Amino acid sequence: MASWDPAQYLKFEDQRARPAVDLLGRVDVTVPGDIVDLGCGAGNITRLVAQRFPGRGILGVDSSPEMLAKARAALPGARFVEGDIARFAPPAPPALIFSNAALHWLDDHAALFPALLGRLARGGVLAVQMPRNHGAPSHTAMVEVSRMPRFRDKLAKVVRESPVAAPAAYYDVLAPHAARIDLWETEYLHVLEGESPVVEWTMGTALRPLLAALDGEGERAEFLEAYATRVAAAYPKAADGKTPFPFRRLFLVATAR
Ligand SMILES: C[S@@+](CC[C@H](N)C(=O)[O-])C[C@H]1O[C@@H](n2cnc3c(N)ncnc32)[C@H](O)[C@@H]1O
Known part of the structure; x- marks a missing residue:
């Protein structure tokens, strides 16, 4: 998998933190146990989770050594381990499994979500936020440009067209195992500054694997130019020079039986 660049990802730290704060506002943890942050990234959100539930053990899991190095520096009191969320097996059943903007990188949600719920302590909580902006320009x-004849052979296997299902699909797979489910979507209107801020935004996340699969700076520049032209047309600047960027996200909070 393409490596993560914490600096590029954190260019929009405030906007990316907002959904995590909104998710935390709906989480109540009433049973004893540790807290796990899956796909903890640079640890800036793990810190918010730790502040919200003081006194609990905190474990962050991520597959990116670059992100984990930042996380360890940001939160020395927590434990961070390198690993794949798909194979996550906690040492003891946690009271909360929290995951912000990470699980859309994994496949087979119909198996993954009930499995995560099943790893919790009885009465424990699974709290997840994932971007669901894959139908937006x-x-x-990205998909359109990756299908252009000069890119499609290299990108066909890398592009992820709709990694997050409709909210009702998560209800269906979790309901048989959950005591309570809270599911919702929010479309934020991020207001971004800079020349091509939407391109900068996706370069920190969804564009990474595509750019990494291309050969050399020339090919990457060609891809980015075709992508940036489409994005500039879809997200015009407002009169003040800023770029309003609508962004849809899916939230779920499920309590284990
Ligand atoms: C968009 S970042 C979000 C980071 C953090 N949760 C936040 O909200 O700032 C996604 C993170 O998920 C991690 N990730 C993606 N797939 C993973 C997997 N299969 N196992 C572990 N971590 C994964 C990436 O390394 C990255 O740090």
């Missing part, structure tokens, strides 16, 4: 433009 920021993401459809």
Whole structure:
């Protein structure tokens, strides 16, 4: 998998933190146990989770050594381990499994979500936020450009067209195992500054694997130019020079039986 660049990802730290704060606002943990942050990234959100539930053991899991190095520096009191979420097996059943903007990188949600719920202590909580903006131009433009004849052979296997299902699909797989489920979507209107801020935004996340699969700076520049042209047309600047960027996200909070 393409490596993560914490600096590029954190360019929009405030906007990316907002959904995690909104998710935390709906989480109540009433049973004893540790807290796990899956796909903890640079640890900036892990810190918010730790502050919200003081006194609990905190474990962050991520597959990126670059992100984990930042996380360890940001939160020395927590434990961070390198690993794949798909194979996550906690040492003891946690009271909360939290995951912000990470699980859309994994496949087979119909198996993954009930499995995560099953790893919790009885009465424990699974709290997840995932981007569901894959039908918007920021993401459809990526798919469109990756299908151009000069890119499609290299990118066909890398592009992820709709990694997050409709909310009801998560209800269906979790309901048989959950005591309570809270599911919702929010479309934020991020207001971004800079020349091509939507391209900068996706370069920190969804574009990474595509750019990494291309050969050399020339090919990457060609891809980015075709992508940036489409994105500029889809997200015009407002009169003040800023770029309003609508972005849809899916949230779920499920309590284990
Ligand atoms: C968009 S970042 C979000 C980081 C953090 N949760 C936040 O909200 O700032 C996604 C993170 O998920 C991690 N990730 C993606 N797939 C993973 C997997 N299969 N196992 C472990 N970590 C994964 C990446 O390394 C990255 O740090």
